[in-house]
Amino acid sequence: MKKSYVYIACLIVFLLAIVAIVVKYNNSEKEKESMVYELLPRKGAANESKEWKEVQKKAGVLFEALKQDPNDINASLKLAALYIQEARESGNYMYYDRAAMKSVNTVLKIDSLNFNGLVFKSLIYLSQHHFAEGLAAAQKARSVNPYNAYVYGLMVDGNVEMGNYDSAVADADKMVSIRPDLTSYSRVSYLREIFGNYKSSIEAMKMAAEAGGQGDEHTEWTRVQLASLYEKTGDYKTAENLYRQSLSMRPNYPYALAGLARVAVAANDNKKAIELYEKADGLINDNSMKEELVDLYRQSGQDKKATDLAKQIIEDLSKDAEAGDKDESIGHYADRELAYAYLKVNNVDKALEHALLEYNRRPENIDANETVAWVYYSKGEYSKALPYIKTALKTNSKNPVLLSRAGMIFLKSGEKEMAKNMLQQASGTNSYVGYTLKAETTTAMQSL
Template sequence: MKKKNIYLLSIAVFIIATTAIVINYNQKQKAKESYIYELLDRKGPAAQSKEFLAVKKRATDLIAALALNPNDTKSSLKLASLYIQEARETGNYVYYDMAAMHQLKSVLKLEPDNFNALVFKALIEMSQHHFADGLTTAAKARAINPYNGYIYGLLVDGNVEMGRYDSAVVYADKMVSVRPDLTSYSRVSYLREIYGDYTGAIKAMKMAVETGGAGDEHTEWTRVQLGSLYEKVGDYKKADTLYQYSLALRPGYAYAIAGLGRVALANKDYKKAIGYFEQADSLINDNAMKEELVDIYQITGDSAKAQVIANAVIADLSKDAKAANDDENIGHYADKELAYAYLKIKDVDKALEHALLEYNRRPDNIDVNEAVAWMYYNKGDYTKALPYIKVALKTNSKNPTLLSRAGLIFYKAGDKTMAKTLLQAATSSNAYIAQSLRTESIEAFKTL
């Protein structure tokens, strides 16, 4: 065969091979884009509830509609909304955030300025702790429709998480004027709590509960938050009543069960507390339940069991954080949570490393500054802890855990006057504080 013919044949083979690769890639991309995530079964009694059976029916209908018409943006948005709510119900945020974002991408590809799609996208970004991204997306949605109340709620959330509290207050006022309901009143409550007004926070959260539908997940979540506020002012009787009532309205609600666990823990009924937290942990994927169990097992002297659970929490959070770094559609930044998780196993260096990673993203947030300060405290570097704890106190928050930590930091740094003021405020009531922290705070206060 002549060299010219061999050359032409080689070119032809190359073109055919390249075309096959491109076609195969396009087919895979098309299959990926048209893929629809299935609904996962819930845990416990919720798996057989009438509510979940109705959710499964809606999901099946929407998936069928999209199989017939992948460009049906209305069905895509309804399915995304269903996934977002299911994440709240089950705690399976990694899976359902990915499922919802997949639907939203298909909508935004067809309609880049679809308001509802942008709202849902901002909500998911904030759920994943990508707060700066969520604020950018929420601002874009607001530019499209500045008269929607819910978008102001997302702007409140994003600004709170980024430490821009004055802006959050402005957006909360706007939200209440546009949409006076559970979602706006609960945000007002949270901001009042941040600024140290527990009386006002409780009043606003009561209004939020009253405007919701009894038994709905959002309403019972809000009722549990009201119970948590009562814990922070030391009124466990009211907190217990709210959690019991929530369970009567929504049987098996994990967060209400966990609330009962905290009440039992405050009463030093460790056996009952363990039972409640184990039950809650069996119903929902939320590492907060496991972290409470770590604390109780440490208190009761079962350090081996505490270590096993703490390591499991770290592994889960690390996997989630890695997913967030590798793919914006899944996982969430979990460095603040990892900082506290590493502290539980006394790996202070890793705890500080993760706290500082979160600080680099959100240097103005009071909770993040508290975390960094507390890691430096546990490292024994009290001078470095001081500037961070001062930022954490900038809103005049009366959170008893924050006041205890701040008091101890000032105590160790040599400012006995500030330490006495803070520790007295933290320990003068029976407000909920982890037992080890309360003991340490009381011992320090006795010396002042």
């Protein structure tokens, strides 16, 4: 009899716990639904710009429209677009991705096949590095409207990140045939770069930059990408001119400032590079700039500053990842970035953990394979690195960093002819690949 009472008591406690969890979950969902995502202040001079005032005004109009009618699909879509662009402008992707996804989900609850809603959902997933989900959403949008160019662009992005390169090429061809513009030409350029053709990649990116409006953020982003292509081929003069042109069109554009910083690094002017990176970092949240600063601080003898910043990067990236565990609408898969961040603090075991997490999500992607290969190289496990670096080279990419890393892995694995081939290709571009890697490859070339 006593056992029966104990059983009943345990069952009641269990049921009460379940009820409490459900109530807490429902309350949490209601909070998310009722939350209004105000615009966050921009960093530095951008917070005083005329453009920022206009963005705030537009947001105010949309907030008021949704206050009057929460089911206003047009207002929700415009607000989602505003949030997505503000993420690009500020670098506050986690906050604005969550805000945009809330607006998009409002639309899709009303109309599950709303084309623009599906397009935005795909775009947000891709921004969060949820590449499989982003590709699936884009494919669903295509089923609603197979004649829209932009949706094929999203499929290009998703297929590239998942390692489906032939499908990405087919999607890019379809995109250009429907609407040849900045977004389609830039994707063609990116694919040509992946397949190792820098000359035609530059031609396509030039067409993309010329197709955009001068000073527009998307145009200047494209111009910066064009300059980056020149960097990778060792033409730093042209790259510098393009970065300066971008800054004349869009003053204090952080990505152009970061580009000038890279040009300064290549010219061995670390002091100037640090100043430029710090200025850019003060304008936008971007961990890639901080990672460059870590290396520059170390080279300049500022070890404590470098270590503190490296730890901050890991902390920031980890917060994004942890947020994703709690809420799939805001989570950012940052394992590839975390792998490299942990390498900067010599924690190779954590680096491998994150590199493999990234690889397991997209085993055909060349960047994911390169990351695993380089972590194994850093651990001194060269035979394990070899198959991954071979996969990373499958598209015939001529990225000088990839070629340099491949050369070092082949050398340590005893494949000297392959090592020599890779290192000669990398050095032939005269492109800066980083202080440590450059030192390693220079020594290696002397031994071959």
